[in-house]
Each structure stands twice: as structure tokens, then as C-alpha cells.
Amino acid sequence: MKKYTKLKIVMVIIFIFAILSSFIYYFDEIILPSVLAICDGEMRARAVQVMNKSILEKYVDEFDYEDIIKFQKDENGNIVLVQADTLKMNKIANEVSLEIQEELNNLSYQDVKIPTGYITKNNILANFGPKITAKMQPIGHVETKYSSDFETAGINQVRHKIYVEVKTNIKVILPMANEDVQVVTQVPIAETIIVGKIPETSIQMDMNKQ
Template sequence: MHTKTKIKILVILLSILILFNVFLYELNRVISPAISNIADEEIKIRTVDILNKTILKEYSDKFNYDEVIKVDKDSEGNIIMLRADTLKMNQIACEVAIRAQEELKESGSINIKIPVGYIFRNNIISNMGPEVTVKAQQLGSIDTEYSSKFQSEGINQTKHSIYINVKTNVRVIFPMSVSKLEVKSQVPLAETIIVGKVPSTALQFDLKSAGFDLPEGKE
């Protein structure tokens, strides 16, 4: 084979290789954001589902409004103050954080297969094309925090609602990149109607000091 022919073949092969890499780069640039948005939403849904099931299971038998919130009244029955048993609340939050971490680890990696055609949001081609596999792994940290809300329900009647807010991070693994996704969930734990005039000082009742943070690697 002549030297010129060899050079020509080499140039053609290099050109094909360069064009192929340019194609992959452009494909990744265009498709990755769409796939990332789809994958993030699906991963959030699955992670929140695990968190919510764990929260409801742990709190259903252990959290009672009358046991964790004390309403102080004066001799005439007027409300003076609301007090929270933060020790008990923190204990339950700790158990929830540990159990949620265990549940996420036991569930293993979340694998999602997305057909490339799905990114075009067209029902005709949504199932067409090769599938892109996206994996998600929980990073380990679980943060729990309480919050409450007061709402007037009529004359001298106030509804008090308590929520648990849970936050965790998951590692999202794409074919050509890795990112971190923060997942949050808020679940109502209890609500009660407080009968009597509630002073403004009681309405400033804050539960943010209650909760539990489970760092990565701790069990």
C-alpha cells in the first residue's frame, strides 16, 4: 500500500473519530439537561416516598400532641404559654433519622432507565431510542427539624399544627457526570384545636430548636 494511501486512510479515520466525538459532545450537551431534570424529579419522588413511609411508621405510635405540648393556663383558664417536651421530640426525631437512613441504604441504588425519545415530550416517540440509565445513591446524612403553624378557627379557637421536616442528599450518577441532589419532605404530625384566647407570646412558639441531625457515616 502506498504511503499516500495510508495517509489518506489515516486522515479519514481521524476525521471520523473527531466527528464522532463532536457528535457525542453535542448530544451530551443537548440531552443531559433534559435527562437530568427528568431523573431528578423521579429520584425525588422515590426518595420522598421512602422518607414519608418511615416517618409515618415511626410517629404513628410514638407522637401524641398532648404528651409533647403542654398548655399552661392561669387560674381563670386563660392560656399563658405553650411548652414543648423537646427531649421527647428529639428522641423520636433521632429514631426517625436513623431508621430513614437504614431504609434508604436497604433500598440500594435507585436505577432509572429513560428512553432518549422521552426528552422530546412526544407520546409518539417517547419510548423510542436507546435507554439512558441513571443511578442515585443516598449520601448518608439525614436532617430532621420540627415546625408549627397557628390558624384561627373561630372565636377563641386556634388550630395548632406540628410538622416534621426531613432533608437528605442523594448522589445522582449519569453516564458522563455525577451530581448531588437535595431532597426535602414535610409531613404533618399532629393538629389540635386550642380553646381559649391565645396570647401573641404563645403564637411565637418556635420548634426549630427541636430535631436531630444524623451526619454521613453515623448510625
């Protein structure tokens, strides 16, 4: 009888252990990655929104294409040199970086609450279940750089586009896990049509030198 009781206890312990192991495996391999993916997407979207807003506000107010991009022409009116005012462009970029850093720091005080029903990927269950609280923390500094494209826009016409790219890292913080996420956004800040041919050797658009 005692032997049977001990065997029964052992079987119960094994059963409980198996259930716990299965739950831990399911949580670690299925639930946790799903929660992280949802939180990563939400935090990334919020960070990009803040970054784009800061970029647009700053460049609308301070970026004047004609003031920053200079053309030199020969005696026949042909463009021989296209040059950017790198000092002014980098000054604006540095100001944007500082503003974005401040906005991201403010964003870190806001929680995101995601219902566990989102994990099921079912529209009916999406808003049900206890909510998981996620936070965001900026990591490191904000990197800002420019890029520039020239493309044919018609006979003897060239379209010039200037973009600013902002890159930073954030940490998504959950009660059960953390994950580092890189956030990158690229925003067009200027576009103009240039009349006349532009030789490739005449373009000096190294806009990221201090």
C-alpha cells in the same frame, strides 16, 4: 494526483472531526442535561416516597399531641404557656432519621432504567430506544426538624399545626455523569383546635433543641 489525494484525505478528516465535535456538543449540551433532569426527578420522587412513608409510620405510632404539647392556665382558665416536650420530640426525630437513612441505603441497590426516547419529550417515542441505567447513593446524614404554626380558627379559637421537615442529599449516578441532589419534604404530623386566646409571649415551641 498525490496532492489531490492528500487534500481529499484532509477534507475527510476535517469532515469527520466536525461531525464528532457536533455530536459531542449536542450530547453535552442537550442530551446529557435532559437525561440528568429525568433521572433527578425519578430519584427525587423515590426518595421523597421513602421519607414520607417513614415519617407517617413513626409519628402515627408514637406522636401523641396531648402527651407532647403541654398547656398551662391561670386561675381563670386562660392559657398562659404552651410548651413542647422537646426531649420526646427529638427522640422520635432521631429514630425517623435513622430509619430513613436505612431505607435510602436499601433504595441505592435498585436501578432505574429510562428509555432514551424520554429525551424527545414525545409520547409516541417515550418508550423506545436503549435504556439508560441510573442509580442513587445517599450522601451524608438525614436532617430532621420541626416547625409549628398557630392561626385563628374562629372566635376565641386557635388552630395549632406541627410539621416535620426532613432534608438529605443523594447522588444520582449515570454511566456518563453524576449529580448531587438535595431532597426536602415537609409533612404535617399534628393538628388541633385550642379553645382560648394564646398570647404570643407564652409560646415556647423551640422544638429542635436536643
